[in-house]
Amino acid sequence: MIRSTKILCALAFMISLPVLADDKTDGLRTWTSANGTKVEAAFVSASPNAIVLRKKDGSTLSLSPSQLAPEDLVVASRLAEEAKAAGNQAAADSGEKDFLRGPFTFGLSDGHENWPVDRKKAIVDAMEAAVSFVNEHGKFKKHVTANNSPGTPTADANYDGWINWGGTINRRVALHEISHTLGIGTHPEWRNFVKDGKWTGRHAIAQLKELDGPDAVVYADHMHFWPYGLNFDNESSPQADLGFIKMVEAFRKDLGIR
Numbered sequence: 001m002i003r004s005t006k007i008l009c010a011l012a013f014m015i016s017l018p019v020l021a022d023d024k025t026d027g028l029r030t031w032t033s034a035n036g037t038k039v040e041a042a043f044v045s046a047s048p049n050a051i052v053l054r055k056k057d058g059s060t061l062s063l064s065p066s067q068l069a070p071e072d073l074v075v076a077s078r079l080a081e082e083a084k085a086a087g088n089q090a091a092a093d094s095g096e097k098d099f100l101r102g103p104f105t106f107g108l109s110d111g112h113e114n115w116p117v118d119r120k121k122a123i124v125d126a127m128e129a130a131v132s133f134v135n136e137h138g139k140f141k142k143h144v145t146a147n148n149s150p151g152t153p154t155a156d157a158n159y160d161g162w163i164n165w166g167g168t169i170n171r172r173v174a175l176h177e178i179s180h181t182l183g184i185g186t187h188p189e190w191r192n193f194v195k196d197g198k199w200t201g202r203h204a205i206a207q208l209k210e211l212d213g214p215d216a217v218v219y220a221d222h223m224h225f226w227p228y229g230l231n232f233d234n235e236s237s238p239q240a241d242l243g244f245i246k247m248v249e250a251f252r253k254d255l256g257i258r
Contacts, residue, residue: 027079028056032069043079051076102135104178106163109147119148122169130174137245144181159186172236176229179248185223187255194220201254204247211243218247225251 027042031053041053041061051068053061065073106127112120127146134140144161152166155173157180180186193201199218204225208216212227219226228243230236252258 029075031072033063034067034069036069043076043083045083046076046080102131103141104131104134104138105143106131107143107145109145109162112148115148119150119165119169123148123165126165126169126171126174127163129171130178133171133175133241134178134245137242138249140182140248142181144178157181157186159183170233172230172233175236175241175244176231179230179244180223182248183252183255183257184225184229184248187257189255191222193254194222197221199225199251199254201251203253204250207246207250211246 028040029042030038030040032038039053039055039061041055044052044054044060046052050062050064051073053063055061065076068076108115108120108124115123123146142161144157144163146163146165149164149166152164154168155164155166155177157163157177159181161181163174163177163181183190193199197219199205199220204218208218208227224231225247227235228240228247230240230244
């Protein structure tokens with residue numbers, strides 16, 4: 001039974017950690033090691049490989065889960081969960097979170113707490129507006145990261161899900177860059193479907209004909225497509241934005257992305 005308890009607790013650590021408790025919390029208690037040694041210390045953090053405690057003199061002690069008595073391993077697991085919950089709440093209160101839970105989500109790159117306030121707000125507002133629209137009208141599942149990059153002329157993005165925000169920050173640009181994270185111009189097979197400035201994939205061609213009629217032609221280059229590519233601000237409208245979503249879905253079918 002004791003061995004099972006230790007294994008289950010270790011699994012709990014593996015799932016939920018690493019987590020870090022508030023350094024300002026005293027939280028002193030008596031901890032017991034697996035061999036019976038006792039120490040008065042406060043819980044600091046936990047990871048799959050180590051539980052860190054802070055002793056009264058300020059020094060830290062790192063123990064593997066197997067070195068703690070089973071009862072204290074349970075306590076550490078509870079404190080880890082409490083620290084995680086407190087951290088999540090603090091993040092939510094300060095706006096530092098993964099934004100807009102759903103099939104398609106975004107977060108901010110490391111160091112975002114140091115971004116200029118006005119740029120950070122503009123980036124978050126643009127991403128929230130675009131991601132809300134994508135989740136409402138599309139069927140995409142991905143997490144992307146928005147990065148503040150003032151040296152980037154407008155914005156750029158890659159298939160890995162990284163978006164650099166440069167000189168132009170708005171909802172239309174966010175939608176356009178999101179399409180790059182979904183494979184538009186960035187998927188390894190993209191260029192194989194472009195011939196003489198036109199897209200040859202049957203799904204995108206069929207979708208455009210449905211939108212614009214039987215004579216419609218899908219134009220494309222090494223990175224973009226048009227119409228409905230939202231390549232410029234004057235291309236965006238309620239109708240065009242819906243067409244953009246439908247076209248991106250069709251391109252992904254041609255590219256074999258599911």
